[in-house]
Amino acid sequence: METGDGAAVFDDTALVNLARDGDTSAFEQLVSRYERKIYRLARHITDSESDAEDVLQETFLKAYGHLDGFQGNSKFYTWLVRIAVNESLMKLRKRKSGRTVSLDEPSDNGDEPLVREVAVWEGNPEEQYSNEELRSILEKAIQSLKPAFRTVFVLRDVEELSTEETAAALDLSIPAVKSRLLRARLELRERLTRIFRKKGDDVLAYL
Amino acid sequence: MLTCKEFLQELNEYLDETIDAGLRKQLETHITECPNCWVIFDTSKKTIQVYKGMEPQSVPKDVEERLMLALQKKMAAKCGKVKT
Numbered sequence: 001m002e003t004g005d006g007a008a009v010f011d012d013t014a015l016v017n018l019a020r021d022g023d024t025s026a027f028e029q030l031v032s033r034y035e036r037k038i039y040r041l042a043r044h045i046t047d048s049e050s051d052a053e054d055v056l057q058e059t060f061l062k063a064y065g066h067l068d069g070f071q072g073n074s075k076f077y078t079w080l081v082r083i084a085v086n087e088s089l090m091k092l093r094k095r096k097s098g099r100t101v102s103l104d105e106p107s108d109n110g111d112e113p114l115v116r117e118v119a120v121w122e123g124n125p126e127e128q129y130s131n132e133e134l135r136s137i138l139e140k141a142i143q144s145l146k147p148a149f150r151t152v153f154v155l156r157d158v159e160e161l162s163t164e165e166t167a168a169a170l171d172l173s174i175p176a177v178k179s180r181l182l183r184a185r186l187e188l189r190e191r192l193t194r195i196f197r198k199k200g201d202d203v204l205a206y207l
Numbered sequence: 208m209l210t211c212k213e214f215l216q217e218l219n220e221y222l223d224e225t226i227d228a229g230l231r232k233q234l235e236t237h238i239t240e241c242p243n244c245w246v247i248f249d250t251s252k253k254t255i256q257v258y259k260g261m262e263p264q265s266v267p268k269d270v271e272e273r274l275m276l277a278l279q280k281k282m283a284a285k286c287g288k289v290k291t
Contacts, residue, residue, distance in 0.1 A: 024282045036263035053270050057277050118246050157258050182219045189254040
């Protein structure tokens with residue numbers, strides 16, 4: 001593949017193969033391709049900049065160290081995400097030693113997702129707020145979710161992995177991913193509605 | 208005729224457009240008749256959209272420098288140029 005100016009652009013698999021053969025600049029290209037997403041993912045899960053930095057380093061160091069083990073039957077990015085998720089969860093567990101951070105059993109897994117705020121939004125948040133304000137609102141909302149829910153949401157709706165990829169990365173069943181995603185989406189919708197709701201739009205009773 | 212509870216249970220698949228045509232039709236009918244569920248659908252869709260529209264920020268310079276340094280050390284060690 002070539003760009004307009006004639007520079008070769010390699011896909012991930014080609015870069016992985018080059019890196020395996022000892023081409024360090026190929027691996028550096030992969031790093032620059034994904035470092036922003038991996039750092040964001042780590043920040044979202046750990047909610048800590050210093051933990052996110054450790055996760056970022058560990059992820060790429062492990063990926064580099066285990067390139068030979070990368071089978072190529074999953075996408076390189078999905079493989080990186082799996083490493084980053086594991087590293088991030090380890091950070092969470094370490095930080096909360098004594099208290100368990102479980103991805104398996106959310107403590108208050110009610111039968112039904114909660115819907116309280118029913119109000120239309122005032123216009124388009126992307127036009128109402130600056131990028132910085134919006135980013136801060138969205139990140140705070142994510143941090144309000146329990147790790148079991150926010151991890152699923154971040155993988156599905158921020159990093160845009162498929163349900164199957166998310167299930168594989170978190171070692172969860174597909175129904176578990178789906179039910180947590182619904183719960184996470186509704187909780188975020190709830191929080192954002194409190195901020196973005198049209199002024200004067202009364203809450204309608206939800207039956 | 209779907210109830211609101213049934214609508215909510217199918218909301219994910221509806222939002223992801225991974226639902227079969229027959230059920231989709233029922234959900235579409237439901238939201239034209241139930242303003243509450245329409246609002247929930249609309250605001251859920253917007254919630255997902257704002258998150259998807261969020262571009263990842265650059266990694267801070269110092270963080271990136273430390274990453275590249277750690278990586279270069281590892282690369283050198285792997286090539287056997289530096290014994291650690």
